[in-house]
Amino acid sequence: EAEVAQSPRYKITEKSQAVAFWCDPISGHATLYWYRQILGQGPELLVQFQDESVVDDSQLPKDRFSAERLKGVDSTLKIQPAELGDSAMYLCASSLGSGSRTTQYFGPGTRLTVL
Amino acid sequence: GQQVMQIPQYQHVQEGEDFTTYCNSSTTLSNIQWYKQRPGGHPVFLIQLVKSGEVKKQKRLTFQFGEAKKNSSLHITATQTTDVGTYFCAEGRGANNLFFGTGTRLTVIP
Numbered sequence: 105e106a107e108v109a110q111s112p113r114y115k116i117t118e119k120s121q122a123v124a125f126w127c128d129p130i131s132g133h134a135t136l137y138w139y140r141q142i143l144g145q146g147p148e149l150l151v152q153f154q155d156e157s158v159v160d161d162s163q164l165p166k167d168r169f170s171a172e173r174l175k176g177v178d179s180t181l182k183i184q185p186a187e188l189g190d191s192a193m194y195l196c197a198s199s200l201g202s203g204s205r206t207t208q209y210f211g212p213g214t215r216l217t218v219l
Numbered sequence: 220g221q222q223v224m225q226i227p228q229y230q231h232v233q234e235g236e237d238f239t240t241y242c243n244s245s246t247t248l249s250n251i252q253w254y255k256q257r258p259g260g261h262p263v264f265l266i267q268l269v270k271s272g273e274v275k276k277q278k279r280l281t282f283q284f285g286e287a288k289k290n291s292s293l294h295i296t297a298t299q300t301t302d303v304g305t306y307f308c309a310e311g312r313g314a315n316n317l318f319f320g321t322g323t324r325l326t327v328i329p
Binding site: 144145146147148149152160195205207208209210211212213 | 249250252260261262263264267269307309311316317318319320321322
């Protein structure tokens with residue numbers, strides 16, 4: 105069964121450093137999402153792509169976070185500079201279609217620890 | 220911020236007991252999805268409810284959508300240790316956006 109791939113699985117960094125996460129969605133999935141999940145809470149959407157275009161980045165802290173999906177396939181999420189409060193699980197998800205009723209498939213996530 | 224509330228936040232049950240988690244919203248929901256997240260894992264889609272009063276079953280799991288489409292519930296009959304994890308409801312809204320509830324963490328004591 106096809107899965108969403110993410111790397112790295114774990115990342116430890118010091119505050120003020122730059123970090124980057126990579127996601128490869130399920131083949132053929134046009135929509136890609138990045139979520140942040142703080143321990144003990146539900147995932148919160150950071151950014152949504154439809155192919156290579158950003159559909160929603162209203163919750164993305166743009167002063168330090170950036171995301172791109174240049175060729176409409178894999179995607180990178182970057183944080184620069186990282187802050188202590190950025191420690192969380194960063195989840196990537198993808199879906200085949202669009203619309204609020206589409207099922208999203210999540211990757212294993214990248215657990216970020218900022219020291 | 221999140222507008223979908225889930226209760227309880229935590230639930231400990233003896234293996235074989237039933238378990239229910241509730242999802243409540245102050246506004247009418249277009250649809251509701253349920254996800255399960257095992258400890259250390261990622262959310263996995265369970266089911267989607269769309270129609271008012273809808274009831275769906277998956278083996279020991281029963282999902283309900285309220286008549287007013289403002290609440291939903293997940294009921295597990297005769298829990299097993301494999302049911303351990305956090306159960307999230309998520310409101311489908313807008314162009315593919317999911318707004319996750321706060322989750323209910325289930326612990327099953329063997």
